[in-house]
Amino acid sequence: MRVLMFGWEFPPHITGGLGTACYGIVKALAKQRVNVIFVVPRLFGGEDHKSAYLVNASDVEINERNFNYEEYWNYIKYYEIGSSLIPYVGPEDFLRLIGSQTTVNTFFDEKVFRAKYQFSGKYGESLYAEVSRYALIASALAKDYPHDVIHAHDWLTYPAGMTAKKTSGKPLVVHVHATEFDRSGENINQYVYDIERKGMEAADKVITVSHLTRKYVIERYGISPDKVVTVHNAVEPVDIEKIYQNKGFPEKLVTFLGRITFQKGPDYFVEAAYKVYQKDPNIRFVMAGSGDMLPRMIRRVAHYRMGHKFQFAGFLKGEEVYRLFSISDVYVMPSVSEPFGISPLEAMRSNVPVIISKQSGVSEILTYAIKVDFWDIDALADAIYALTHYDGISRMFKRHGREEVDNLKWDNSAKKLIEIYQSLIHT
Amino acid sequence: MRAICFYFQVHQPFRLRRYRFFDIGNNHYYFDDLANQSIMRKVAEKCYLPTNRLMYELIQEYGTRFKIAYSISGTALDQFELYAPDVLESFQKLVQTGCVEILGETYSHSLSALKEKEEFFHQVRLHSEKIERLFGVKPTTFRNTELIYSDHIGQMVYELGFKGMLTEGAKHILGWKSPNYLYCSAIEPRLKLLLKNFRLSDDIAFRFSNRGWSEWPLTTEKYVSWLNAIDHRQEIVNLFMDYETFGEHQWADTGIFEFMRYLPKAVFAHSNYEFVTPSEAIEKLDPVAPIHVPYPISWADEERDLTAWLGNDLQDDAFNHLYQLYPKVKHCNDMQIQKDWLYLQTSDHFYYMCTKWFSDGDVHKYFNHYDTPYEAYINYMNVLSDFELRLNEAVGSDTITVKAKEKPVTRFKPSTIVQPGTELIYPENFEQEQSQKKTKAKTKKSTPTKTKSSSKSTKKSKETNKKSKSKKE
Numbered sequence: 057m058r059v060l061m062f063g064w065e066f067p068p069h070i071t072g073g074l075g076t077a078c079y080g081i082v083k084a085l086a087k088q089r090v091n092v093i094f095v096v097p098r099l100f101g102g103e104d105h106k107s108a109y110l111v112n113a114s115d116v117e118i119n120e121r122n123f124n125y126e127e128y129w130n131y132i133k134y135y136e137i138g139s140s141l142i143p144y145v146g147p148e149d150f151l152r153l154i155g156s157q158t159t160v161n162t163f164f165d166e167k168v169f170r171a172k173y174q175f176s177g178k179y180g181e182s183l184y185a186e187v188s189r190y191a192l193i194a195s196a197l198a199k200d201y202p203h204d205v206i207h208a209h210d211w212l213t214y215p216a217g218m219t220a221k222k223t224s225g226k227p228l229v230v231h232v233h234a235t236e237f238d239r240s241g242e243n244i245n246q247y248v249y250d251i252e253r254k255g256m257e258a259a260d261k262v263i264t265v266s267h268l269t270r271k272y273v274i275e276r277y278g279i280s281p282d283k284v285v286t287v288h289n290a291v292e293p294v295d296i297e298k299i300y301q302n303k304g305f306p307e308k309l310v311t312f313l314g315r316i317t318f319q320k321g322p323d324y325f326v327e328a329a330y331k332v333y334q335k336d337p338n339i340r341f342v343m344a345g346s347g348d349m350l351p352r353m354i355r356r357v358a359h360y361r362m363g364h365k366f367q368f369a370g371f372l373k374g375e376e377v378y379r380l381f382s383i384s385d386v387y388v389m390p391s392v393s394e395p396f397g398i399s400p401l402e403a404m405r406s407n408v409p410v411i412i413s414k415q416s417g418v419s420e421i422l423t424y425a426i427k428v429d430f431w432d433i434d435a436l437a438d439a440i441y442a443l444t445h446y447d448g449i450s451r452m453f454k455r456h457g458r459e460e461v462d463n464l465k466w467d468n469s470a471k472k473l474i475e476i477y478q479s480l481i482h483t
Numbered sequence: 484m485r486a487i488c489f490y491f492q493v494h495q496p497f498r499l500r501r502y503r504f505f506d507i508g509n510n511h512y513y514f515d516d517l518a519n520q521s522i523m524r525k526v527a528e529k530c531y532l533p534t535n536r537l538m539y540e541l542i543q544e545y546g547t548r549f550k551i552a553y554s555i556s557g558t559a560l561d562q563f564e565l566y567a568p569d570v571l572e573s574f575q576k577l578v579q580t581g582c583v584e585i586l587g588e589t590y591s592h593s594l595s596a597l598k599e600k601e602e603f604f605h606q607v608r609l610h611s612e613k614i615e616r617l618f619g620v621k622p623t624t625f626r627n628t629e630l631i632y633s634d635h636i637g638q639m640v641y642e643l644g645f646k647g648m649l650t651e652g653a654k655h656i657l658g659w660k661s662p663n664y665l666y667c668s669a670i671e672p673r674l675k676l677l678l679k680n681f682r683l684s685d686d687i688a689f690r691f692s693n694r695g696w697s698e699w700p701l702t703t704e705k706y707v708s709w710l711n712a713i714d715h716r717q718e719i720v721n722l723f724m725d726y727e728t729f730g731e732h733q734w735a736d737t738g739i740f741e742f743m744r745y746l747p748k749a750v751f752a753h754s755n756y757e758f759v760t761p762s763e764a765i766e767k768l769d770p771v772a773p774i775h776v777p778y779p780i781s782w783a784d785e786e787r788d789l790t791a792w793l794g795n796d797l798q799d800d801a802f803n804h805l806y807q808l809y810p811k812v813k814h815c816n817d818m819q820i821q822k823d824w825l826y827l828q829t830s831d832h833f834y835y836m837c838t839k840w841f842s843d844g845d846v847h848k849y850f851n852h853y854d855t856p857y858e859a860y861i862n863y864m865n866v867l868s869d870f871e872l873r874l875n876e877a878v879g880s881d882t883i884t885v886k887a888k889e890k891p892v893t894r895f896k897p898s899t900i901v902q903p904g905t906e907l908i909y910p911e912n913f914e915q916e917q918s919q920k921k922t923k924a925k926t927k928k929s930t931p932t933k934t935k936s937s938s939k940s941t942k943k944s945k946e947t948n949k950k951s952k953s954k955k956e
Contacts, residue, residue, distance in 0.1 A: 304508015305872050340868075342504055354857045358796035363864040364804045364871060369504035370861075379505065 057477060058091040060203040060220060062194060062213035074233050076398055077265075077289050078209055084470035090477075093201050095194070095216075187251070191215035198223040205477045209233060211248055214255025221258065227480035230259040235272050238319060238393045253277050260480050263287050263473070265396035266417025287472045288421050290464040291401040294378065299406075301379035307340040307365070308444040311384040311408070313377065313399055314391075316347035321390035321413065321430045326353055328390075330360045331437035332444075337365060339444055344369040344380060381406035385450070386443045390430045391416050400425065404461045409453035411439045421464065424457040486719045486759040486767075487710070487750065488677060490626070490649060491726035493531070494556040494592050495523055496831035498852060502862050507869045513823065518852065523566045530730035535573040537729075537740060541747055542582045549747050550582045550758045553726070554626040557590035557610050558829055560617065571617070578618045584760035585614050587622030587645060593828035594792060596627055596636045597779060598806045601813070606825070607643055624648065624761040628830050630679065630723070630782040631789065634775065637668035637676070645674070647765035649723060652678035653780045653787040660772070663717035665764065669773035675765045676774055679723040679782060683709065688724035692737035703742060703749035711754050719764055720756070723782070784839075792833040797860040801867065802833055808871060811878045820877055823870060835859035 063078045082092050194216035198206070207229045208217030214230055221228040236244045236252060256262050256277050262284045264270040270286050273279050303309070310329065314320040322343060329341045343353060343366070350368070357366045372380060381387070387403035387410045394416035401418065403410050404425070412419050413430035426443070428435040443450050500515035541549050555574065563571040577583045589595060589606040590613070596603045607625075615621050625645040627636060632650035640648050652662030662678035686706070690696045698705065710720060725732065733739040750756050759767065783791045793802055805827060812824050836856045853859040 301505065302509050304506070304869070344504075351855075351857055354860060355796055358800040358860065361800045361803060363797075363800045363860065364868050367504045367507070367865055367868065368861045376505075 057205070057474070057481070058093065058201075058203040059085065059477065060198060060201065060206045060224075060226075061092055061094045062190075062206070062208040062216045062220070063094060063096050064209065064212055074210065076292075077233060077396075080290060080292055080466040081470060081473065084466035085473065087467065088470055088474060090470075090474060093197075093203060095197060187212055187215055191219045195219040195223045198226075204481050205229060207231060207473075208255065208259075211236070211252045211255065214251055214258075218255060218258045227260040228258060229261045229263060229476065229480070230255050231263045231265075232256070232269055232273055232395070233265055234395045235269065235276070237272060237276060238269075238395050241318060241393070259283070261285060261476055263476070265289050266420050268415070268417045268420065269395040285472075285476060287469050287476075288417075288464070289396045289398055289401075290466040290469050291398060291405060291461055292466070293462070294402075294405060299375065299378040299382050301382050303383040305340060307338050308385040309383055310339060310341045310386045310388060310440055310444065311344065311380060311403075312342070312388050312390075313344045313372070313380065313403075314389065316343065316345050316350045316353060318349065319391060319393055320345075320347075321392045322347075322349055322353050323356070324390040324430055324433055324436060325388055326356050326360075326366075327433045328388075328436035328440060329357075329366060330362060331433065332440050333360070333362045333365060335437075335441060336445075337362075339365065339440075341366040342369050342380070342384075343367070344372045344377075346371045377402070378406060381408050384408045386411060386440055388436070388440065389413060389416065389418075390428075390436060392430050394418070401461050401464060404453075404457040407454045407458055409443050409450045409457065411436065411443070422460065424453050424460050485713075485715070485717070485754075485756050486764060487756050488719055488721045488759050488761055488764050489551040490586065490721070490723045490761060491551065491553050491728075492626075492724070493553055493559050493726045495519070495526070495559045495562050496592065496829040497558055497562070497826040498522075499832070499862055499866055502865045502869070504865060507865055508872050511819075511869060511873060513866045513869075514826070519562060520566045523562045526727060526731055527567045527570045529735070530727050531567070531570045532573060533735070533740065534726065534729040534743075535570070535577060537744060538583075539573070539577055539580070541744070542577070542580045545747055545751070547582055548751070548758065550584070550760045550763070552584040552586055552624075552760050553577075554586040554588050555614075556588060556592040557606075557613055558592055558826060560613055575618060578620060582760075584624070584762055585618055585620055585622055586624050586626045586649070586761065587611055587614070587643075588626050589628055591825040591828045592628050592830055593825075594628060594631070594802070594830050594833070595806075595828060596631065596639065597789070597793075598802070599809050600639060602806075602809055603639060604643060606828075609825075624765065629792075631779050632676075632776055632781075633779040634668060634670045634777060636779065637674050637776075638671045641668070641671045641674040647675040647677060647761060649677045649721070649761060650679070650776075651780050651782040651787055652681055652721070655787070656774060656776055656780055661714075661717055663713060663720055664771045665719065665768040666772055666774045667770035669775045672770075672773060675770055677719070677721050677761055677764060678774075679721050681782070683720060684722045684724050687722065687739075687742070688728045688732070691728075691733050691739055691742070700738070701742065703745045704753070706742075706746065707749045707753050710750070710756060718768055719759070790839060791837050792830050795836070795838050795856075797836040797838070797856060798833045801836065801860060801863050804864075804867060808874060811874050815874060815878050817873075817877045820870075820873060827867065827870065832859070832863050836863070 061078075061082065064074070078094075082094055085092055190213070198220035203224065203226060205227050206217050206220045206224070208214055209231045210233050217228050217230060220226075232252075236248045256273060256279050260283075262273055262279055264273055264284060264286050266288065267286050270284050273284050274281050310332075312322060312325045314322075316322045325341075325343065332339055333341075341362075354368060357363055369380065381403050384403070384406075385408070387400060387408045389397055389400050389410065389412045391397060391413050392415060394413065396417040397412065398418070400410040400412050400416075400422070404422075409425075410422075411426045411428060412422065414427050415430050419425070419427050426439040428439055443453070498515045498518050499513050500518075502510075502513060538551060553574070560571070563574075578585060587607060588610055589603065590609040591606060593602075593606060595606055611622055623645060624647045625640045625643070626649045627640070630649060630651045632648065637648060648668075657678070662680045666676040666678060668674040668676060683706075686698070686701060686709075690698070691701055693699060713720065729739055729743065747758070750758075779789055780787050781789060781791070793799060808824075812820070815821065835851050835853050836859045838856050851859075853862070
C-alpha cells in the first residue's frame with residue numbers, strides 16, 4: 057500500500073504538536089509496512105520555488121531522542137518543497153516561528169522572509185498564494201509517483217490533497233488536527249473556513265483527532281457523520297532516565313507549557329496561580345512558551361507581585377521540554393479549545409500529574425488526570441493545591457498515569473488508519 | 484564674583500547575564516563579565532582616560548582657579564579596580580591636585596533612600612569608606628542616585644553628617660524661582676541645596692551635537708554670552724551632567740573635548756565667573772530660601788520624577804520584592820551574598836524595565852541591552868529568585884519570618900502640581916488621608932502599631948499645618 061501524504065512540518069523542524077503527530081503516524085505506518093511518500097513545504101529564502109525536490113530518505117537527519125527506526129525508513133519517501141507554509145499562522149507567531157526555525161535550519165535566510173511577508177492582518181495574501189502553489193506542485197507529484205490513497209493534514213494541505221485527487225483519482229483522506237474555530241475562537245477567517253469545508257467535502261473520509269473535533273466537523277462544517285471517524289493521537293515512548301535536570305529550589309513546581317495565545321488559556325493559569333500563591337507562597341510556577349499574549353501575562357504576574365515565584369522560561373525545544381517536565385510536580389493545560397493536546401501525555405510519560413481542561417480532546421481518553429472547565433479558576437486553583445499538597449493523589453496519578461500513557465501507542469492509531477485506507481481502496 | 488559649579492557623574496552598573504529559569508538554584512553567578520569588562524574598557528578609552536587627561540591639563544594650566552567635582556559610584560570603582568586600574572589612577576591623580584572634590588553617594592547607585600533608611604545609611608557609609616581608602620578624602624557633600632531628592636531624603640542625608648546636597652532644579656518645584664542660588668531644605672534648614680541649571684547643563688550634555696538645534700554649533704563664546712546674560716545678582720550656575728557626556732554620549736568628533744578645553748579660558752576672559760566646588764559654594768554662599776519637596780524629584784526625563792525606575796507593575800514588583808529580602812540580608816554574614824545584594828540594587832536594573840518608550844525612549848534605549856522591558860524583568864526576577872534561595876539557605880527561612888508589607892513609595896502626582904503661592908500638599912497629609920480611608924474600611928482589623936504610626940503622622944501634619952498657618956498670618 058502506498059500513501060501520498062501532505063504535511064507541513066516534520067522533525068527535526070518542528071514548531072508545534074502537529075509535526076510530532078505526523079512523525080508518530082508516519083513512523084507507525086512504516087512499521088506496518090506501509091509505503092509513505094511524505095511531502096512537506098519547507099522554508100527557504102533564495103531557493104527556486106518552482107521546483108520540488110527530493111530528499112533521499114537516508115539523508116534525512118533525525119535527531120529525535122531515541123530513534124532506532126532506520127530500517128523502516130526504506131518505506132518512507134520524504135519530499136521538501138520550497139514554500140513558506142507555516143502551521144500556526146498568526147502574524148506574531150509567524151515571525152517567531154521563523155525565528156525559532158533558524159536555529160535548526162541553518163541554510164534558511166530569515167531576512168528574505170521578513171521582507172517578503174509584512175503580515176498586518178490575520179493571514180497575509182501571499183500565504184494564500186503559497187497554499188495554491190503547494191496545490192499545483194501536489195498535482196505534479198501525484199502524476200509522477202504512483203499511490204493508492206492520499207492523506208492531507210490540516211487546512212494548508214487540503215488544496216494539495218484535492219488537486220492530487222483530481223489528478224490521480226485516488227481516494228482522499230483529510231486529517232483534522234484543528235479547526236479554524238480552535239485557532240480563532242468565534243471570529244473565524246472565512247477564507248480558511250471555506251478551504252476547510254471544501255477539503256472535508258471533497259474527502260472520502262475525514263479523520264478527527266478527538267470526538268470533540270468530530271462534533272465540530274459535523275455541526276459546524278455540515279459533514280455527514282458517517283464520513284467522519286475519530287482516531288486519537290498517541291505519544292512516542294521516551295527514555296526519561298537519560299534526561300537529567302537538577303532542581304535548584306525546594307518548592308513544588310507547577311508548569312504551563314505551550315504557545316501563549318488565546319487558545320491555550322494562559323490567563324486562567326495566571327489567575328489560578330495567584331489564588332494558590334495567596335494560600336501558599338511556597339509554590340513555584342513556570343510558564344514556558346511564547347506568543348502574542350506573553351507581555352500581558354508578564355504584566356499580570358508583576359501586578360500580582362508574584363514575579364519571584366512565577367517565572368517565564370521562554371520557548372523551549374527538544375530536550376529542554378523533558379528537562380522541565382523532570383523537575384515539574386504538576387502540569388496544567390487550561391486550553392480554551394484544544395482538538396487534542398499531546399503535551400499532557402508527554403508530561404504524564406515523565407511522571408508528572410496533569411490538570412487538563414474539559415475542553416480538550418485528550419480529556420476523552422485520559423482517566424488519571426484532573427479535568428476542569430478552563431474558565432473555572434477556582435477549580436483549577438483547587439486542583440493545583442491538591443496535587444502539590446496531598447501526596448496520595450499525586451502518587452496515584454504518577455503511577456497509573458504513566459501506565460495509561462504507555463498504552464497509548466501510535467501503532468494503535470496506525471492500525472485504525474490502515475483499516476480506513478483499506479476500506480477506501482477496496483470500495 | 485559669580486560662580487560656576489561643575490559636577491560630573493561617573494557610574495557603571497554590573498549588568499546581569501542572561502539568567503535562565505533552569506539556572507535558578509543551580510548557578511549562582513549573575514553578572515555578564517564580558518559585557519561589563521568590554522563596556523568599561525570602551526568607555527575608559529573613549530571617555531574616562533582622555534577626559535581625565537584634559538581636566539588634569541586644565542588644572543595644571545589654571546592652577547586653583549579651575550575646579551570640578553565628581554561623584555563616582557561604588558560599582559564603578561569596583562569595575563575600575565577589576566578592569567581599568569589606569570582610570571582609577573588618573574582619578575587619584577586628579578584628586579591629589581586639590582582642585583577636585585569627590586561627592587558622597589550610595590555605594591551601588593541604588594534607590595535605597597526611597598525604601599530602607601538603614602540600608603541607605605549602610606551604603607552611604609560603605610561608599611564614604613571606599614572613597615577615603617582610595618582617595619584619602621572624606622566626602623562632605625552628598626549626591627543621591629540620579630539626583631533623587633525629597634524633604635525626607637534631605638533629612639536623612641543631614642543625619643548622616645553631610646552639610647549640603649545636589650539635586651535637580653525641577654520646574655515644578657521651583658516655580659518662578661531661579662536655580663542659580665543656594666537654597667536649603669525646608670524641613671532641615673541646616674542642609675544646603677545646590678540645584679542643577681538644567682537648561683545650561685543639557686545644552687552641553689544633550690544638545691551639543693544636535694544639528695537640528697537652532698543654536699548649533701555651540702561655541703565657548705556663545706556659551707559664555709549666555710552665562711553673562713544671567714541676571715548679575717544670581718550667584719551660582721550649577722552644571723551637573725554625566726561624565727560620559729565627554730567622548731561617549733557626545734563623540735570626540737563633535738568637538739566636545741575642544742569645547743571643554745577652551746571653556747575656562749573664555750570664562751576667565753569674558754566674564755566675572757569663577758569655578759567652585761560644591762563644598763566651597765555651600766561654605767561661601769548664604770541660602771536665599773527653603774525649598775519644599777514633598778515628592779521625590781530626579782534629573783531624569785521631562786517629568787523629573789521617579790517614573791524611569793519605578794511606577795509600572797514590573798518595576799514595582801521587582802523593587803518591592805528586592806527590599807522585602809532586606810530583613811534577612813541584614814542577618815547574613817556571607818560576603819558573596821552581601822556583594823550580590825549591593826549589585827542587585829543598582830538603579831539601572833529597574834531602568835531597563837521602564838515602559839515609557841515614547842517621550843524619552845531614545846535615551847532609555849541607548850543604555851539598555853535588553854530588547855524589551857519584559858525580558859529585563861524576567862531576567863531580573865530569575866536572578867532574584869536564586870538570590871532568595873541562597874539567602875534562605877544562609878539565614879534559614881524560618882529564623883526570621885517577616886512578611887513585609889508593601890509600602891508604596893510616595894510619588895509626585897501630576898494632579899497635585901504645587902503652584903507657587905498655593906498651599907503646599909505634604910506627603911504626611913496625603914498618607915494620613917489614605918490611612919484614614921483604610922481604617923474606615925477595616926476598623927476591626929487595625930493593629931496597635933498602625934495606630935501608633937498614624938498618630939505620629941497626625942502629629943506631624945498638625946505641626947506642619949500650624950507652620951503653614953503661621954506663615955499665612
